[in-house]
Amino acid sequence: MSKQNPLLEAFKQTNYQVAGNGKRNVQVLKDAFAEVDGEFESDMYGKGKVIEEFQTKIAEFLGKETAVFFPSGTMAQQIALRIWCDEKGLKKVAYHPLCHLEIHEEDGLKELHHIEPVLLADKNRVIELKDVVDLDQEIACLLLELPQREIGGVLPDYDTLVSISSYCREKGIKLDLDGARLFEILPYYQKTAAEVCALFDSVYVSFYKGIGGIAGAILVGDKDFIEKSKVWKRRHGGDLISLYPYIVSSDYYFDRRIPKMEQYYEEAKELAAFYNQCDSVQTKPLVPVSNMFHVHFDVAKGALEPILIEIYKETSVGLTGYLQETDENSCSYEVSIGDQYEKVPKEKLAKVFELLREKVSKK
Amino acid sequence: MSKQNPLLEAFKQTNYQVAGNGKRNVQVLKDAFAEVDGEFESDMYGKGKVIEEFQTKIAEFLGKETAVFFPSGTMAQQIALRIWCDEKGLKKVAYHPLCHLEIHEEDGLKELHHIEPVLLADKNRVIELKDVVDLDQEIACLLLELPQREIGGVLPDYDTLVSISSYCREKGIKLDLDGARLFEILPYYQKTAAEVCALFDSVYVSFYKGIGGIAGAILVGDKDFIEKSKVWKRRHGGDLISLYPYIVSSDYYFDRRIPKMEQYYEEAKELAAFYNQCDSVQTKPLVPVSNMFHVHFDVAKGALEPILIEIYKETSVGLTGYLQETDENSCSYEVSIGDQYEKVPKEKLAKVFELLREKVSKK
Numbered sequence: 001m002s003k004q005n006p007l008l009e010a011f012k013q014t015n016y017q018v019a020g021n022g023k024r025n026v027q028v029l030k031d032a033f034a035e036v037d038g039e040f041e042s043d044m045y046g047k048g049k050v051i052e053e054f055q056t057k058i059a060e061f062l063g064k065e066t067a068v069f070f071p072s073g074t075m076a077q078q079i080a081l082r083i084w085c086d087e088k089g090l091k092k093v094a095y096h097p098l099c100h101l102e103i104h105e106e107d108g109l110k111e112l113h114h115i116e117p118v119l120l121a122d123k124n125r126v127i128e129l130k131d132v133v134d135l136d137q138e139i140a141c142l143l144l145e146l147p148q149r150e151i152g153g154v155l156p157d158y159d160t161l162v163s164i165s166s167y168c169r170e171k172g173i174k175l176d177l178d179g180a181r182l183f184e185i186l187p188y189y190q191k192t193a194a195e196v197c198a199l200f201d202s203v204y205v206s207f208y209k210g211i212g213g214i215a216g217a218i219l220v221g222d223k224d225f226i227e228k229s230k231v232w233k234r235r236h237g238g239d240l241i242s243l244y245p246y247i248v249s250s251d252y253y254f255d256r257r258i259p260k261m262e263q264y265y266e267e268a269k270e271l272a273a274f275y276n277q278c279d280s281v282q283t284k285p286l287v288p289v290s291n292m293f294h295v296h297f298d299v300a301k302g303a304l305e306p307i308l309i310e311i312y313k314e315t316s317v318g319l320t321g322y323l324q325e326t327d328e329n330s331c332s333y334e335v336s337i338g339d340q341y342e343k344v345p346k347e348k349l350a351k352v353f354e355l356l357r358e359k360v361s362k363k
Numbered sequence: 364m365s366k367q368n369p370l371l372e373a374f375k376q377t378n379y380q381v382a383g384n385g386k387r388n389v390q391v392l393k394d395a396f397a398e399v400d401g402e403f404e405s406d407m408y409g410k411g412k413v414i415e416e417f418q419t420k421i422a423e424f425l426g427k428e429t430a431v432f433f434p435s436g437t438m439a440q441q442i443a444l445r446i447w448c449d450e451k452g453l454k455k456v457a458y459h460p461l462c463h464l465e466i467h468e469e470d471g472l473k474e475l476h477h478i479e480p481v482l483l484a485d486k487n488r489v490i491e492l493k494d495v496v497d498l499d500q501e502i503a504c505l506l507l508e509l510p511q512r513e514i515g516g517v518l519p520d521y522d523t524l525v526s527i528s529s530y531c532r533e534k535g536i537k538l539d540l541d542g543a544r545l546f547e548i549l550p551y552y553q554k555t556a557a558e559v560c561a562l563f564d565s566v567y568v569s570f571y572k573g574i575g576g577i578a579g580a581i582l583v584g585d586k587d588f589i590e591k592s593k594v595w596k597r598r599h600g601g602d603l604i605s606l607y608p609y610i611v612s613s614d615y616y617f618d619r620r621i622p623k624m625e626q627y628y629e630e631a632k633e634l635a636a637f638y639n640q641c642d643s644v645q646t647k648p649l650v651p652v653s654n655m656f657h658v659h660f661d662v663a664k665g666a667l668e669p670i671l672i673e674i675y676k677e678t679s680v681g682l683t684g685y686l687q688e689t690d691e692n693s694c695s696y697e698v699s700i701g702d703q704y705e706k707v708p709k710e711k712l713a714k715v716f717e718l719l720r721e722k723v724s725k726k
Contacts (some may be wrong), residue, residue, distance in 0.1 A: 027401030029608060038390030042577070071434050075600025108598030112475045208604055214405070215603045235471030236599050237438025240578045241571055245392060245608030 007321065010309040014318035016348065018271060021212035021257070021338035028214060032249035042242045046230060050244050054251050055218065062203055063194025064220035068229050069247055071238050073180055073217040074105050076204045079232040081141055082113045083225055084174040084202070088140035091115045094132070095143040097123040098150035100178060112236075126156045129163045132173075142168055145178035146196070147185055152284035152294035152334075158189050165199035175199065180206040180217075183258060184290040184336075187265040201225075207250035210264065210291055211257050212338055216246035257338075264291035264337040271337065274353045279361045291337040295320070299360060301331040307359045317344055317352045370684065373672040377681035379711065381634060384575035384620070384701035391577060395612035405605045409593060413607050417614050418581065425566055426557025427583035431592050432610055434601050436543055436580040437468050439567045440506070442595040445476045446588055447504035447537040447565070454478045457498065458506040460486040461513035463541060475599075489519045492526045495536075505531055508541035509559070510548055515647035515657035515697075521552050528562035538562065543569040543580075546621060547653040547699075550628040564588075570613035573627065573654055574620050575701055579609035620701075627654035627700040634700065637716045642724045654700040658683070662723060664694040670722045680707055680715045 011017070022028075043051035051069055059067035070076040078101065085091045093109075095101065097119040101109045109115050118139060121127045126148050144164070147153040156164075168175045177200040186193060197203045202221040207213035219229055233239050268288040275283050280298040297304055301323045312318050320333040374380070385391075406414035414432055422430035433439040441464065448454045456472075458464065460482040464472045472478050481502060484490045489511045507527070510516040519527075531538045540563040549556060560566045565584040570576035582592055596602050631651040638646050643661040660667055664686045675681050683696040 023402075024405040024407070024605065025401060026396065026399050026403040026405070026607070026611070028405070030396065030401050033389065033393065033396075036389050038388060038393050039386075040389040042387040042389070042391070044387070070600070072600040072603050074597070074602070078600065105600075106594050106597045108600070111598055214608060215605045231469050234437070234469045235474055236601075237433070237435040237441065237468075237471070238600060239437070240435050242387065242578045244389070245577060248389070 007305050007309060007323065010312045011318040011321035013316075014312050015316040016344040017318040017340045018344055018349070019320070019335045019337060020340050021253075022340055028212070029245065029249060032213075032252035036248060042244050043247065045239055045241055046233075050247055054247050057251070058205070058218045058254075059220050061193055062197045062205065062220045063192075064197060064203065065222045066226045067218050067220040068226050068233065069243055069250075070204075070217045070219060070233060071215065071240065071243060071246065073100070073178075073204050073206050074108065075233065075236050075238045076217045076219040076229075077101060077143070077176070077178060078105070078109050078113055079229050079236065080176050080202045080204060080219055080221075080225075081109065081115055081143065082232060083228045084141035084176065085113070085115055087174075088172075090138060090140045092118060092137065092139045093141045093143060094118040094120045094135065094139045096121055096127055096145060096148060098148065099143060099145060100149075100180070101143070103150070124151060126151075126154050127164070128156065129160055129167060132164055132167055139173055141174040141176050143176045143178055144200075145180070147181055147290050147292070149181065149292070153181070153184075153288065153290045153292035154285055155185060155188065155289045158191065161196075161199055174201045176201065177203040179203050181209050181290060181292065183261050184210040184264065184292065187262040188289040207246070207254065210261060210336070210338065211250065211253045213250040213253045214246055216243070216250045260339070261291065263342070267291075267341045268293060268335070268337045271335065271341065274349070278353065278357045281356075281360065292335060294332050294334050296326070296330065296332045297360070298330050300329050301325045304331055304360075307356075310359070311352055311355045314355065315348050315352050317348050319352065370668050370672060370686065373675045374681040374684035377675050378679040379707040380681040380703045381707055381712070382683070382698045382700060383703050384616075385703055391575070392608065392612060395576075395615035399611060405607050406610065408602055408604055409596075413610055417610050420614070421568070421581045421617075422583050424556055425560045425568065425583045426555075427560060427566065428585045429589045430581050430583040431589050431596065432606055432613075433567075433580045433582060433596060434578065434603065434606060434609065436463070436541075436567050436569050437471065438596065438599050438601045439580045439582040439592075440464060440539070440541060441468070441472050441476055442592050442599065443539050443565045443567060443582055443584075443588075444472065444478055444504055444506065445595060446591045447539065448476070448478055450537075451503035451535075453501060453503045455481060455500065455502045456504045456506060457481040457483045457495070457502045459484055459490055459508060459511060461511065462506060462508060463512075463543070464506070466513070487514060489514075489517050490527070491519065492523055492530060495527055495530055502536055504537040504539050506539045506541055507563075508543070510544055510653050510655070512544065512655070516544070516547075516651065516653045516655035517648055518548060518551065518652045521554065524559075524562055537564045539564065540566040542566050544572050544653060544655065546624050547573040547627065547655065550625040551652040570609070570617065573624060573699070573701065574613065574616045576613040576616045577609055579606070579613045623702070624654065626705070630654075630704045631656060631698070631700045634698065634704065637712070641716065641720045644719075644723065655698060657695050657697050659689070659693065659695045660723070661693050663692050664688045667694055667723075670719075673722070674715055674718045677718065678711050678715050680711050682715065
């Protein structure tokens with residue numbers, strides 16, 4: 001694989017990477033379990049101390065009545081929407097055109113749940129109150145993704161969120177939060193997780209984005225909603241006899257990385273500014289509102305690749321392991337800041353961008 | 364919990380247990396990962412060395428073209444049936460009335476896939492060729508569970524399997540194997556896994572029954588079938604970014620326990636014989652055909668519980684942690700032999716059954 005992918009190969013050889021929480025390897029599991037006693041009992045089909053305590057902890061953090069741990073967000077979100085649709089007796093929901101359910105789940109929502117999505121807003125911007133008010137059909141639930149990942153991690157104003165929430169409550173539309181990166185946006189909004197979640201009826205959070213766990217998700221809501229979600233979790237095949245490998249690691253990295261979200265956010269802004277000083281390079285958003293952003297180059301993928309490889313070799317700092325072709329003259333990639341950024345020596349980072357400015361401007 | 368359940372509490376306090384592979388605790392994970400290098404890379408959404416190599420290994424062991432690892436058998440089996448139904452354009456399958464899909468999955472097959480099951484055979488016996496031949500409606504797929512777990516782990520004759528398989532091929536009915544305990548029946552049939560699987564179009568195996576892993580399942584079949592199953596795996600929310608905690612542990616315990624299946628089978632027959640020497644006690648089947656059987660007492664649950672607790676305290680050997688009430692005068696429980704049985708000193712085991720004969724006959 002690596003031989004066919006020289007950029008990824010060169011990236012893996014670097015001593016420093018500006019993005020992420022480090023390699024996704026077995027050490028991630030070993031670190032999480034190092035201090036856990038071998039006698040500590042597994043969960044059993046959703047019961048037991050390890051799962052119940054973590055669910056309670058996250059429910060409290062998010063300010064909701066109760067919670068259930070899921071192996072994946074894909075499962076949690078389809079189920080949340082299904083419950084709200086069943087409650088209203090209407091299999092119709094609204095979400096952004098680049099919603100995870102629309103583009104990354106092989107149409108599970110449609111194929112398994114026969115729910116019809118209404119796509120709201122243009123794909124290059126977030127959903128605004130007007131989009132919801134202008135809806136010309138009834139829906140059971142509106143899903144908002146904060147931040148909107150596929151356009152670089154963009155957020156509506158907090159006031160917009162509040163107004164959408166009020167409007168939905170008034171109209172009897174359930175509001176569901178795709179909070180895969182909820183923890184990452186709190187420093188920008190300057191809100192607690194519970195304050196944001198209070199605007200929503202149901203919320204899903206992920207433990208392998210900013211938190212950097214192995215896998216796993218939690219869905220929160222009121223008791224009736226969560227009890228129903230457990231039935232659907234079993235139907236989906238997600239009620240595993242043991243989920244503790246994901247729960248223990250989620251809990252471990254949650255404790256370690258929640259306090260670092262502010263730092264990641266500040267570092268994302270710093271790094272984006274470096275990029276934006278280069279000709280032919282622009283980040284989206286221009287100023288990040290979370291730990292993430294997209295980097296867009298007005299340079300062909302084929303031309304940029306050897307430049308990046310050269311820079312990685314010279315500095316031993318890696319910027320990205322892949323490039324996504326936008327068109328024949330441009331390409332992009334996603335950056336999410338985690339533990340790795342602080343380890344990159346400042347002078348090395350300066351050198352990387354000095355080289356990037358020099359080499360890209362020559363193109 | 365334990366205070367409300369004195370039998371389970373007493374069982375947990377024993378030094379020896381006759382059934383199972385030991386406690387389901389974090390040590391199971393620690394043992395599996397002890398020798399795995401921290402640098403070993405995670406799988407990524409179904410790709411990577413760790414998942415691909417294990418899939419290949421199991422596909423070869425089962426004699427099928429290819430394989431896919433699933434977080435659960437519930438997910439794997441619903442998907443297998445869905446693919447066969449879609450292929451035939453007929454959403455109807457046949458299985459035993461006590462099939463896992465019928466009684467343990469909150470009707471996922473019906474609620475998510477809208478597949479109608481036809482229940483074959485009386486619930487107290489296995490499916491025979493006649494049941495299939497006498498079907499008065501067309502079906503896309505027949506599911507056989509070997510052994511039929513809910514009636515104690517019962518098997519049809521091997522010749523029956525062969526004749527059902529031939530009949531299904533002739534009639535264009537796909538044959539699917541619920542092989543949750545496939546490895547456990549090979550010593551009785553005196554067949555290889557590949558020989559048994561050759562009779563079926565698709566096979567699911569589990570890694571936390573006799574194998575004693577943490578969780579996880581594999582579905583095998585031909586390439587076209589498995590490619591489709593990967594799409595459905597994503598739709599179900601089972602295509603996790605990392606499944607390696609289950610894969611590495613499944614592989615570890617697979618290597619250690621596959622060679623012990625013959626031993627478990629012999630031990631199950633020995634233990635069942637001990638039970639059957641007691642008045643008012645009978646195992647189902649009378650002579651086990653795998654590592655498992657059910658123990659039926661013609662004694663009320665409330666009367667048996669204190670007897671068992673007394674025996675556990677006197678011998679420090681545990682027989683079961685629960686009793687299932689059959690009616691007001693009888694109860695039962697399931698036994699699956701694993702690594703624990705060989706550790707029980709023979710004289711202690713003899714003492715247990717001496718006490719059981721004595722105390723139960725007094726009732």
